Amino acid sequence: MRKLSISFIVVFLLIVILNFSFVSGSTMYNGVNNATATFKNMSYNDIDSSFARNDIMRMTGLSVIRGNGNRLYYPTNKLKREEALAMILRLMGREKDVQLAQNSASGGVPGAAGTTSSGMVDSWAQGVITVAKNAGLLSKQEQSLDFTKNATRQEIANWIAKGINLAPVYGKDAQYVYSYKDSSLFDADKLPYIEATIESSIMSGYNNGYFGPNDSITREQMAAVLSRAFNVSYAMMGYTKDEGYIEDIERDNVDGGVRHTYVLKNDSGQDIALVAESSPNTNYDFAVLKNGNAGLSSIISNGDRLTYYTNGSNVIFAETANSSxxxxxxxxxxxxxxxxxxxxxxxxxxxxxxxxxxxxxxxxxxxxxxxxxxxxxxxxxxxxxxxxxxxxxYTDLSSDGQVSLGDRQDSGKIVDIETDNSQVSITLDNGSTYTVNADMPVVGTGAAISASDLKVGEYIKLYFSSINTKTPDEIFLEDDYNKPVAVIRGSIAGVSGFNPKIQLNDVEMYKQGQWNATSSYAMYSLDGASVYLDGSKISVSDINKYKGYDAYIMLENHYGTETATLVSIQSGFNMSYEGSIDYNGNTMSITLSDNRQVSINDGTIILEDGLLVPKDQLSKISEAYVSFARGGAANFISILDTSAPSGYYYVKGNIINVTADSITVGNYYYYSGSEYGDESLNNNEWVANGDETFYIGDKTYIVDNTGNSPSNIPYNEFLNQRYTGSNYYSAYVVASDSNAIAVNIRPLSSTDRVSKAVLSSSSGNVLTLDNVMDWNGLNNKWELNTSLDSIDATKAVIVKNNKVVSANDLKSGDNLYIIRDGALGIVITVQQ
Known part of the structure; x- marks a missing residue:
């Protein structure tokens, strides 16, 4: 008899193993036996026209709210204080405490209101008020309220923030509450918690700019608020939340019934099995909300994107995404x-x-x-x-390896550029290197640029007509994604839980060696962000552990949204430095002029010409602005361009003579003596020369700026008009060898300065600049100018690629060499 029993058990276990073969290596969750009741509770008859229909069913399915019987929710009824507190306590996972407190409460007739030590309260809610008081939801003044009266919006915001442990926001960090037209109506003691609720997107104001602090709230509005709060607080109810796609649905006959197994892979790559069974001896399932309809697991389909909530080994509730x-x-x-x-x-x-x-x-x-x-x-x-x-x-290739232009492409971020004669060698972040002619046009930005204008840090696409060549036929510059905006820093206030955004206090933006305050509070999307703590990579969710720490952030434009793409969190005291540096790629460090050493890591933001560049770029430069933790690593480096202007010759002086093909400039008096002649730039300073003659051709750009507005002078008219030595005109000339590219006829200035800058943006003839540096002849070095951030180019000549262009032909990141008089440009050339 014993042998028979053992054999039976073995056979039974074998059947069980076969039936559950699908869960090999999977985590399995069974439904619950009260799922049918939950489904019925979700199936209200009076919510079809409610804006919060899904929220009402979702919160019911997760046991946060309940109806008033007879499958009615009464969505537009005003919510009493005691009802609101009951819902919030369920959200906190405190319903058992309420039930125990209610059982010990004395006095009162069900449904009747009475006076207790906790103010006016219906008898059914005495336990609610007791637990709310013990949980710290109610202030001493609030404990004497009439809880049978309607709750106000500011009371709800205050209680929810306390209930789900949102950090109160005090002082100058509280900004949202004061943005409403009726901010004076907020109770002062509630402000820090109301601010936290608004910051977390759990509550917001009306479209007319008012919050309505003392307005009542309806039951449907409360459901929507609770649904958003639940996204933050579900763990307080003992739930675990996960997501994944349904890959298979298995149906097995068991014990005279049916078992359904919903096989999915969650977003962490784990295999998950959600199981529902209906048989004479076993009945368990889970409630589901799909496309606005309540049901049990049977409404789930293959391919559904599922958000599901588990408690221990049980799946309680699931919701499909609206997407298909x-x-x-x-x-x-x-x-x-x-x-x-x-x-x-x-x-x-x-x-x-x-x-x-x-x-x-x-x-x-x-x-x-x-x-x-x-x-x-x-x-x-x-x-x-x-x-x-x-x-x-794959694309089928022709026998000679040719493909249609565009069938073969490569793309990525430029990590290195080398120019040799008329050829440009470009290396992408995928390791591929390509060679193009320096004058190959680059499309995509709207400006007339060529391959020689490309910079490290830019994103490009290359199009080929041959499968094997390393020479592309077309270059496209990506300009609407990963476009740098700014480097900012601020004190971490937290991370919001909805499409995570980093919250910052005391935000500053880097500009020319200085950090300028921009706002006391701001939030930025963390779409695809890399986050580092003192150089070690951490997850986005870990940012919340470092509230109060300083964060240095690279902001980029992601299709119109300013997004934090690189976040460097620093734990030490911050210092800054501007001057010469020496980079050692072996030790990953830079040596400053005073012999201090600062380490470089993957979290260091390195900016050149407004672009994020790799660490190797530091080996090519000699000066930088460095922000770093004392005794630690650099969090931000701005590379300063100290290279000499290339390819152009700059002269100023009086016009002595104009011939059929030339202009002679000189006759300029020098204070050092009686020497006459023109001046030319040598090592960024004006030095005396004798008279100089430059050839003028039909491509020479000549402009007369002696009047109120610029007047372009055609080549033939210039030769035949009044610009001769006897008429005492003067000019600034930009030349290549002895050929004049541009002549700016205007009075000479004794206060003109030579500057370098990176173009940030342009609007008309106003150029906004970054990293403006002035030449200091006394110290023989370039020095940051922290006060000049734009120049007016209305009366300037702008030279790029050996020809005169307009301000619209410049692009962000262009390196400019500028001769200026104050904020007025005279000559602007783009360095190659």
Missing amino acids: IKTISGTIDSIWQGSFRLVDDSGNSYVINYNSNTLVTMNSVDASIDDLKFGETAKVTVYGDTATNIDVE
Whole structure:
């Protein structure tokens, strides 16, 4: 008999193992036996027209709110204080405490209001008020309120912030509350917690600019507020939240019933099994909200994106995303960390995210994200805005290795540029190096630029017509993504939980060797950000551990949104330095002029010409602004351009003579004696020369700035007009060898200065500048000018690539060599 029993047990266990073979290596969660009741509770008859319909069902399914019986929620009814506190205490996971307190409460008739030591309260809610008081939700003054009266919006904001442990915001850091037109109506003692609730996007004001602190709140409005708060506080109820895609649904017959297993892979790459079973002896399931409809697990479909909540070994509730699976075919146009852009045959553009769970194949053969190349044709399966599958299709090549222009592409961030004669060698961050003619046009920015204008740190796409060549046929400069905006710093206030944003206090922006205050509080998206603490990489979620620390942040433009892409958190006392540096790539450190050594790490933000550049770029420069922790590493380095102007010759003097093909400049009196002649720039200073003659051709740009506005002088008219020595005109000349590129006819200035700068932006003829440096002849060095941030180029000649251009032809990041009189430009040349 014993042997038979053992055999039976073995057979039974074998059947169980076979039935559960799908969970090998998986984490399994069973449903709960009260799921049907939960589903019925979610199925209200009076919420179809409510704006908060999904929130009401979601919060009911997660046991935060309840209806008033008969499958009615009464969404537009005003909410009493005691009702609001009951909901908040459930949100805090304190319902058991309420029930115990209620059982010990005495007096009162159910449904009737009475006076207690806690003010006016209905008898059913006496336990609620007791626990609310013990939990610290109610101030001493609030304990005597009439809790049968309607709750106000500011009371709700105050209680929720306390209930889910939001950090109160005090003093000058409180900004949102004062942005409302009725901010004077807030109770002063509630302000810090109301500010925290608004900052966390749990509550907000009306569209008319008012908050309505003393307005009542309806039951549907409260459901929406609780739903947003739950996203932050679900762990207080003992829930764990996870997400993933349903990959398979298995159906098994068991014990005269059916078991359904929902197989998914969560966003951490783990295999998960959610199990529901209905049989004569076992009945467990979980409530689901899908496309605005409540149900049990049976409404889940293959491919659904699922957010599910578990408690221990049980799955309690799941919700499908509104998005559906779709397939898009097109060309990979750009690719960044965590996302790429796909353009279909109709020219429609899609920005698609990818993650470690995205399956990549090439002609249906397994591949990886690293195998994706710019310009490849791909078929992408997308759920919402995230790729679940990417299949890249190879292009058939012709026998001679030729392809249609664009069928082969490469792209990435420039990490090195070398110029040799008329050739430019470009190395991308993927390790590929290509050679192009220096004068090859570059498209994508709207400005007339060539390959010689490209800079380290810029993102480019290269198009080829041959599969093997290292010489592209076309270059495109990416200008709407990863475009640098600024480097800022501030004190970390936290990270918001909704599409994470870093919150900063006392925000400052770097500008020409100085940190200028911009705002007392700001938030920036952390889309794809790399975060470092003293050089060690940490996760975005870990930022909250370092509140009060200083963060140095690279801001970039991601399709119109200022986004923090590199965050360097510093724990030590900050210092700064400006001057010469010597970089050692072996020790990853720089030596300052006073022999102090500062280490460099992956968290160091290195900026050159407004672009984020790799560490190796430090080996090519001699001066920089350095921000660093005392005794620690650099958090930010701004490379200062100290190179000499290249390719142009600058002269100023009186016009002595004009011939059929030349102009002679000289006859300029020097205070050092009676010597006559012109002056030319030598080592950035004006030095005396004899008279000099320059050839004038039909490409020479000549402008008369002796009047109120510039007047362009055609070549033939210049030769035939009044600009001769006897008429006492003077000019500034920009030349290449003895050939005049530009002549700016205007009075000479004894106060003109020579400066260098990086162009930040231009608006009309006003050029906004970064890293302005003036030449100091006494010290024989370039020095930062912290007061000049723009110049007016209305009466200036601007020379780029050996020809005169307009301000619109300049691009952000151009290195400018400037002869100026105060903030008025005279001659501006773009260095090559």
